[in-house]
Amino acid sequence: MTKSTPRKRFKLSVVVDHAVLIIGSIFMIAPVLMLLQMTTMPDLINMKTGPILMIGDQLDDNFYKAMFKADGFSGANTGMRMLWNSMLLGLGFAAGKIILGMMAAYAIVYFRMRFATFAFWIIFTTLLLPLEVRILPSYEIVQRLGMLNTYQGLIIPLIASATATFFFRQYFRSIPEELVEAARIDGAGPFKFFVDILVPLSKTMIAAMFIIMFVYGWNQYLWPTMITTEENMFTLVRGIKQITQALEGTNLPEYGRANMLALIAILPPVLIVIFFQSWFVKGLTESDK
Amino acid sequence: MKRAAFTHRWIPILLLVPQIAIIGIFFYWPAIHALRSSFYLQDPFGFGETFVGMSNYLSLFKSAAYGRAAIFTVGFTLIVTFLSLGIALLLAVKADKVLRGAKTYRTLLMWVYAVAPPVAGVMGVIMFNQSWGPLSDFFKSLGWDFVLGVHYYDTAFAMVLIAVWKQIPVNFIFFLSGLQSIPKSVREAAMIDNPSAAGRFWDVTFPLLAPTGFFLLITNITYSLFDTFGIIDTVVKGEPGNNPMTLVYKVYVDGFRGNDLGGSSAQSVILMVLVLAMTVVQFRLVERRIHYT
């Protein structure tokens, strides 16, 4: 019996694979680490040397400043306030999208309507025009309706797109029809069917959608920039504009505070995406087919 | 196939009204408004408007600034799409392959999805800071005197880098998902049929990823066109000037800051047509490609 060359237990290709992945991970995470480092140093040093390989002691100091100090004229845009606004925007947007989307999808899928296809196409066309393209007229209309600098003005116009409706429509279509027939035999009308059967079945989908929509809403930049001029309505992400201006104008740029705000701005969405990874990935990959 | 359904008349209408009402007010009305405004020239003092037909569109085609923005947009889109797709594919293939630590790598590579574009822009601005930015220093050591916000191509380079960084996670997630949906037995059959791992990838894995790839292509183009607004705005620090900008950013700059509603609306309409064309292409292509299952 001849012996053939044994495969090395220690394969070079496996080392290469891990190296590639490690480099990629470092590339992804380095900028955040940089921000974090700068929040630990006094602004004087940050101004002179930028990010360096040292950790200072200013972390809680900068955190305090970020959360409770405001720049601007009214003193209203503290980190706390902006955090609150971001939370409202994210939650409101996600809730609005899901509720409206589920209702509309329910109507389209489970009812015989003469105008079903027409309604479908009306909703579908909204996928063709992102907000950025109709930004100015949207602003004018919101202004005319007196919705500038309000939460409604922030949230409602963003809901005017079909993504959630589509997602739920697709999901509802995948649910066996026999359920509706069984429900009718059991005497459940459309309302009961929706509340007692459909919604519980859709729990994972709702969770997935909620995560994606919350992140989307929280991260909105252009729209809040345009329609909120009062500082007490700023969201964290909208506040970034102030941050970059703060870094330019003043004599001692407040890097510590600015970077801390940036970190706070990304922390909640990132944490949600990490902790609810499987739901998030599921929602993402299933919603765009 | 007839679906089981309720026969109530008014309930579906009631259910649809909120969605359609919002869409009507905040989508169709602005869209039609933009279309209409593109044919008018607004008096800068707000005293009315004059119908000018296609004049807004024509002046766009003659405008050097518009031309530059258009060229930048095309180049930017191509480079960002190509790089973020390529890098994400490489990472996805490796993440799919390794046995140990797969979950950790996935988490580390996908979390950036949740970072808001303007924050990515801010990070980039710091990294390219003139005096001490780590990346500026790095390029200086290579002999490239990097000045963000002044040198056109330096700024463009930074924008591309940040945009790619931001877009890799999404592509990574989709590619990984696509890879994992290829039946294990098909890959094992390939292991028996082909001794070369690279050969297996190009002959079997890559073609089966094609539907995902096409979908991502369209998504990435859309991203480069629209979702990079936050990055561009932060990198130019709110002072567009002579900096590179995408067509979408120019819509904002001309309309909101330059008060040229007519010209800005015309730009919007052109972009609308572009997106419409792309969506049609996407549906045609994607429909044709789904035939393996």
Add this chain to the structure above:
Amino acid sequence: MAQVSLSHISKTYPNGFVAVQPASFDIPDGEFVVLVGPSGCGKSSMLRMIAGLEDISGGDLHIGDRLVNDLDPADRDIAMVFQNYALYPHMTVRKNMGYGLKNRKIGQAEIDRKVTEASALLNLDDYLDRKPSQLSGGQRQRVAMGRAIVRDPALFLFDEPLSNLDAKLRNQMRIEIKALQRRLGVTAVYVTHDQVEAMTMADRIIVMNAGRIEQIGTPSEVYNRPATTFVASFMGAPPMNLMDGHIDEGQTCVGSLPLAPAHTQTNGTVTVGIRPEDIVPDANGPLSIDVTLVEELGAHRLLHGTMGGQEISVHVGKDSPITTGEMRVSLKPNAISLFDSDTGMRIA
């Protein structure tokens, strides 16, 4: 064409689970061996170790003269037919069949010749330019086999290839696969959970249970002289009757009923095995069975009842007049198998 030799082959997963306990057997060149057993018995792990799709935890595997433990699947000169066919969805039938050859630097003319040959053998000529999604299950199965045949390997491996087909197609394909293997003369290892497939197709059967080999033998050996109670109850449908008994003064007894002289020295309790068809209705027979249910199976009948207080089944012809109630029977010669009541191992 080659013989396969397994020496103390075992498989343990990283979490500690032992899927296959050390097993040794040889497969002579050209033999059709079937690995059969219930889900989770380790038969698929065994097959996949031979294929190279799983690492071998211990022992040596030889295909032909070569020690192949560390060789990649593509280097072992094997071909495999998967349960769900595993055809390349984006390639035509022709390309699917030719792919394995293309990567081995075989000229296009030669590839075309081999594909044409295999296609004729399997009646695939009309489908060569179709994609797998356009074929039925049976046709896809044929393409999977064509892909294996074209490679002209030293060893064919089959992983439950018929499980996804309907019953009629399954019966037909059983015969075709066996005929094909005979004709080509290639050594084959076939995995299934269906004991009928094992009985009809195998030159030799390897019965596995919970990671262990229970018995290796020809279908006839495994059926008539099962080595353990597991093999006795797994092989054959209806299964062998297994009853608690004991040996008393040289007689095998069930309850207080003496059945036959016991050809063994053991005393005490035993498990008694008798095949339903080895019990014959006999008006003058020495034994009595109380029949409670008659199962009509068309070609024959199965009578269920009790003897000596324990359940027993008897196989009778379709015209048998017997109904419920008492019936007298006798046993065919050598009908009884004796097993140790604790270990289940065969005693006699």
